Structure formats: C-alpha cells, structure tokens
Amino acid sequence: MKNWLTRIGFFGLLIILWEVVARLEIWPGYIFPSFTSVLASMWYGFADGSYPLAILISLRRLAVGYGISLLLGITLGLFVGRIPIVQKTVGSVILGLQALPSVCWLPLALLWFGLSEKAIIFVVIMGAVLSISLSTADGIRNTPPLFLQAAKTMGAAGFQLYSRVILPAALPSIVSGMKLGWSFAWRSLMAGELLYYGGMASLGHLLTMGRELNDMAQVISVMLMIVLIGLLVDFLVFAPVEVRIRERWGLHTSR
Amino acid sequence: MPSLSARIAWETAAAVRAPPVPALFHTGEALKLSVQSLTKVFLHSHRESTPALRNISFDVKAGEFICLLGPSGCGKSTLLHLIAGLEKADSGRILVDNKEITGSGRDRVVIFQEPALFPWLNVMDNVSFGLDCAGVPKKDQSKKILEYLRLVGLSSFRKAYTHELSGGMKQRVALARALALEPDILLMDEPFAALDAQTRDMLHTEMQEIWQKTGTTILFVTHNVREAFVLGDRVLLLSARPGRLKKEFRCELPRPRHIEDFALVEAVREVLSDLREEVLAANKKDLDHEELAD
Ligand SMILES: Nc1ncnc2c1ncn2[C@@H]1O[C@H](COP(=O)(O)OP(=O)(O)OP(=O)(O)O)[C@@H](O)[C@H]1O
Ligand SMILES: [Mg+2]
Numbered sequence: 167m168k169n170w171l172t173r174i175g176f177f178g179l180l181i182i183l184w185e186v187v188a189r190l191e192i193w194p195g196y197i198f199p200s201f202t203s204v205l206a207s208m209w210y211g212f213a214d215g216s217y218p219l220a221i222l223i224s225l226r227r228l229a230v231g232y233g234i235s236l237l238l239g240i241t242l243g244l245f246v247g248r249i250p251i252v253q254k255t256v257g258s259v260i261l262g263l264q265a266l267p268s269v270c271w272l273p274l275a276l277l278w279f280g281l282s283e284k285a286i287i288f289v290v291i292m293g294a295v296l297s298i299s300l301s302t303a304d305g306i307r308n309t310p311p312l313f314l315q316a317a318k319t320m321g322a323a324g325f326q327l328y329s330r331v332i333l334p335a336a337l338p339s340i341v342s343g344m345k346l347g348w349s350f351a352w353r354s355l356m357a358g359e360l361l362y363y364g365g366m367a368s369l370g371h372l373l374t375m376g377r378e379l380n381d382m383a384q385v386i387s388v389m390l391m392i393v394l395i396g397l398l399v400d401f402l403v404f405a406p407v408e409v410r411i412r413e414r415w416g417l418h419t420s421r
Numbered sequence: 422m423p424s425l426s427a428r429i430a431w432e433t434a435a436a437v438r439a440p441p442v443p444a445l446f447h448t449g450e451a452l453k454l455s456v457q458s459l460t461k462v463f464l465h466s467h468r469e470s471t472p473a474l475r476n477i478s479f480d481v482k483a484g485e486f487i488c489l490l491g492p493s494g495c496g497k498s499t500l501l502h503l504i505a506g507l508e509k510a511d512s513g514r515i516l517v518d519n520k521e522i523t524g525s526g527r528d529r530v531v532i533f534q535e536p537a538l539f540p541w542l543n544v545m546d547n548v549s550f551g552l553d554c555a556g557v558p559k560k561d562q563s564k565k566i567l568e569y570l571r572l573v574g575l576s577s578f579r580k581a582y583t584h585e586l587s588g589g590m591k592q593r594v595a596l597a598r599a600l601a602l603e604p605d606i607l608l609m610d611e612p613f614a615a616l617d618a619q620t621r622d623m624l625h626t627e628m629q630e631i632w633q634k635t636g637t638t639i640l641f642v643t644h645n646v647r648e649a650f651v652l653g654d655r656v657l658l659l660s661a662r663p664g665r666l667k668k669e670f671r672c673e674l675p676r677p678r679h680i681e682d683f684a685l686v687e688a689v690r691e692v693l694s695d696l697r698e699e700v701l702a703a704n705k706k707d708l709d710h711e712e713l714a715d
Binding site for chain 1: 502505506507525526527529530531533535537539540541550551553554555582583584598599602
C-alpha cells in the first residue's frame with residue numbers, strides 16, 4: 167500500500183514538473199508539448215475512433231503472431247529439450263538467431279510474403295518464438311528425475327509422461343518464456359509497424375503520422391499508450407499467473 | 422516363554438548359504454521376487470566409479486514383509502530402484518513371478534526416500550495419479566482414494582497443494598498414493614524417517630494391518646533397527662558399500678508388534694552390535710579412501 171502511494175506521488179510530481187516546464191515555453195510545442203496537450207491529443211484520438219481502431223489492428227496482429235509463436239515455440243522447445251541431437255543442432259541455431267533483432271527479418275519477410283499482413287506477423291513470430299522455445303526447452307531439460315521416476319513407478323508411460331509430468335513440471339519455465347515472448351512480440355510489432363504501413367492505421371503507423379505532421383503531442387500520446395498496453399497485459403495476465411505458479415511449485419517469490 | 426533367540430533367529434546370508442532355495446518353500450507359498458547376483462556400479466564423469474551393490478541375491482515369497490537394514494550409502498535405495506525397474510543393473514537378474522523384469526510397472530510401486538509429490542496437483546489428484554494413468558474412471562476412484570487418505574489421516578487436506586503440507590504430511594500422501602494402486606510389491610524407502618514418533622507408531626500398526634489384509638509383498642528400507650523388527654518377517658542386513666547381503670534375521674514375534682514391546686527391544690539389542698560393526702567398517706573404508714586420495 168505504501169509502495170503504491172510512493173509511486174503515485176512520484177508520478178504526480180513528474181507530471182506537474184512536466185507541465186510547468188512546458189508552460190515556461192523554453193522549447194516550442196512541437197519539440198516539448200505539455201502534458202495537457204498530450205492528454206487532449208489522446209482524447210481526440212479516442213473521440214474520432216482512430217486510436218481504438220489502431221489498438222485493435224495492432225492487437226489483432228499481435229494475437230495472431232503471438233498465438234502462432236506459442237504453438238511453434240512450445241512444440242519446438244519440447245523437441246529441443248527432450249532429444250539431445252535436436253538440442254545440439256536446432257537448439258544452437260535458435261540460440262544463434264536470438265542475437266538478431268527481429269525487425270531485421272522485415273526485409274526478408276517483405277520479399278517472401280510481399281506487402282501483406284503476413285510479413286508483419288512473420289516479424290512478430292520471429293520476435294517471440296525463439297525465447298519461448300528456449301525457455302520451454304530449458305524447463306523440460308530440468309524436469310526433476312525424481313518426478314519421472316515417481317510417474318513411471320505408478321505406471322505412466324509414453325505420451326502420459328509428457329502430458330502429465332514433463333509439461334506440467336516445465337510450466338514455470340514455459341510461463342516465464344511466454345512472458346518474455348510477449349514483450350518481444352510487442353516490441354517487434356511496433357518496430358515492424360514503424361517501417362511498414364500496410365494500408366492499416368495501426369499504432370506504429372500513428373507514430374509515423376505524428377512525426378510527419380510535426381504533432382509531438384500525438385507521438386507522445388501514442389507512445390504512452392504502447393507502454394500502457396504492454397504493462398496492462400503484464401499486470402493483468404502474466405503477473406498473477408506467475409505468482410500463483412511460483413507459489414504452488416514452492417519456488418520463492420522475489421516480489 | 423520361548424527364548425528370544427528362538428523368536429528372532431539369525432541366519433547367514435542367503436548368498437553364503439548353499440543352496441539358498443529350500444528354506445523359503447516350507448509354507449508352500451509361491452516365490453514372488455527373486456534377486457539374483459545383482460551388481461550395480463555408478464560411473465562418474467571424472468572416470469571414477471562407485472560400486473553400489475555387489476553380487477546380491479535373495480528370494481522373497483509372495484506376501485512376505487522384508488526389511489532391509491544397512492549403513493548409509495550401502496545401496497539400499499539403488500536396490501529398490503533396480504527392482505522397480507527404474508535403473509538397469511550391470512549384471513544379475515530380477516525375477517518377478519518367475520519372469521525377468523524389463524522395466525518399470527505398476528505392479529511394483531516405490532515410495533521414495535523424498536516424497537516426490539507433484540506440486541501441480543492437489544493431494545487428492547496426487548493420490549489418483551496412478552489410477553488416472555491406468556484409465557480408471559474418476560467416479561470409481563473416489564471411494565478408494567478417500568479411504569487411503571483417511572488411513573494416513575489426511576482426508577481433510579484432500580484439496581491442499583503440496584506447498585501447504587509439512588514434510589511428514591507429504592510423506593503420508595506419498596504412502597496413500599502408493600497404497601491406492603494396490604500393487605503386488607510395495608518398495609518402501611525409509612518412508613517414516615521424517616515422521617514424529619506418534620504418527621510413526623500409528624503407521625507401523627496400520628502397515629501391519631494393511632499388509633495382513635492385502636497380502637502385499639513389501640520391501641521396506643530403514644535405518645531404524647527396531648522399526649525393521651517391528652515390521653519385518655525377515656530382516657536383511659546389508660554390508661557397507663558396496664552392499665552385499667551380510668546376514669539375515671527371521672523375526673517371528675506375534676503381531677501386531679509395537680516398537681516399545683519388551684521382547685522386541687531385548688532381541689534388537691543383540692542385533693545392534695552387528696550393525697555397529699558394519700557402520701564402523703563403512704567409516705573406516707571411507708577414511709582409508711581419503712588417505713589414499715591425499
Ligand atoms: N545416480 C547416481 N549416480 C552416481 N552415484 C550414485 C547414484 N545413486 C547412488 N549413487 C551412489 O551409490 C551408493 C549407494 O547409494 P544409495 O542411494 O543406494 O544408498 P542408500 O543405502 O540408500 O543410502 P541412504 O541410507 O543414505 O539413503 C552411494 O555411494 C551413492 O553415492
Ligand atoms: Mg537411500
């Protein structure tokens with residue numbers, strides 16, 4: 167509770183400071199807009215429906231890309247984690263590719279898929295899938311042997327070992343991979359949308375437009391929204407799940 | 422009253438006694454488990470190896486209650502894991518109902534030294550794990566599961582998750598989980614070591630009852646000499662590492678036995694000195710080893 171008060175107080179102060187400095191008009195409004203003008207810009211954006219539409223467009227791309235990443239990443243992770251030869255080959259490729267910022271896939275994607283939704287979704291996938299598969303593989307490799315022995319002695323075999331023991335045991339790792347994957351997907355999407363319009367007024371496109379119109383208030387209000395959406399999903403989806411899993415698995419919570 | 426030595430009779434190890442077979446068949450009961458010259462060596466990464474079991478042989482009749490005693494690190498857990506089919510022996514055979522085992526199976530359930538409960542399942546689902554794997558419908562399980570949870574005194578905790586249980590409670594869930602499968606052979610690895618004396622006493626009585634009721638063949642590992650004689654028909658004493666069968670005791674005191682029974686306490690006193698020798702030998706071996714390494 168006290169933490170929250172401190173935080174709110176800090177942000178309140180920051181906003182007041184921001185407003186005061188902007189009102190002094192040291193810099194022109196298109197360089198340093200006031201907090202109220204940013205709020206106004208956000209208000210207009212919501213009022214004329216362009217912001218909700220942009221959010222919808224971006225979130226739809228994200229949902230498709232992230233969904234495919236989950237499916238691919240967890241399956242891939244399962245193989246990498248369980249089969250040593252796959253680990254040595256495919257596993258090292260995944261590790262290597264992680265060094266590549268996912269937006270670098272955009273030129274390739276545009277050549278492969280043309281100017282289409284597929285290209286941007288491909289970039290999102292490349293952003294998220296690697297970390298999801300790596301964490302999944304990690305969790306699966308670290309299944310406590312005792313769990314496997316216990317399951318075997320109780321008659322579990324074959325597929326049951328995977329569905330009833332190996333996957334659940336790896337769940338904490340998988341969830342932290344999902345969380346990491348989510349933030350990578352979000353970043354990749356924004357980077358992709360900045361570079362590629364695709365005929366849709368997405369969040370990234372609103373940023374570009376703000377720059378082209380010299381409308382700094384819009385740029386900042388869109389940035390704020392991107393931050394808020396990222397935080398909101400983390401706060402509403404991942405944080406509660408993670409806390410519950412860590413507690414149940416008897417891992418220590420560090421919050 | 423017959424003399425104590427008549428009631429707890431020690432014999433030399435089955436491996437030494439030749440031939441080992443006839444004595445076991447006097448009741449005409451079938452041979453359940455036969456361990457034949459089992460050897461297991463663990464290889465470590467740094468080219469060293471630990472011989473865990475050497476040439477160990479014994480037979481177990483159907484429905485017998487066998488306790489395994491031996492100093493720490495002599496290979497008791499390893500022996501149970503081999504019988505359960507969770508690990509492979511380097512040489513020797515294990516026969517169950519006269520068939521050589523090839524892997525793990527629900528007919529031989531282990532209760533591990535650590536409880537090994539699944540944290541993602543609550544107590545009830547942990548207990549039903551084996552039945553679920555065997556495809557038994559949920560509605561046919563619940564009576565049995567509750568019965569065994571009640572037996573270990575945890576029916577009010579059936580919705581709890583493992584992180585909400587104490588160490589002893591976890592071990593009792595593990596016990597219920599194994600019992601619910603009603604296996605032919607129950608392999609118990611120091612299951613009561615973490616329990617308080619009262620709970621343990623209660624479970625000693627329950628175990629004897631369950632065993633008499635179900636006719637399960639039980640191999641029970643323990644460090645506690647008295648516990649071994651409370652529970653076992655026969656007590657096998659393993660030597661220090663690598664484990665070999667050193668001695669075998671037969672305990673014919675009337676059941677249900679209790680850990681404080683006068684006759685039992687007296688009888689065990691004699692056995693203790695034997696065990697002490699083994700522990701000393703184990704420690705000495707370790708010291709020698711260190712000196713060599715220096
Ligand atoms: N997976 C393993 N890898 C290497 N060595 C092992 C392994 N498991 C057991 N050992 C070794 O084998 C020997 C016997 O181990 P085991 O666990 O069977 O002993 P134990 O009799 O059950 O001991 P305790 O009474 O302390 O539980 C030990 O020296 C141990 O170091
Ligand atoms: Mg052990």
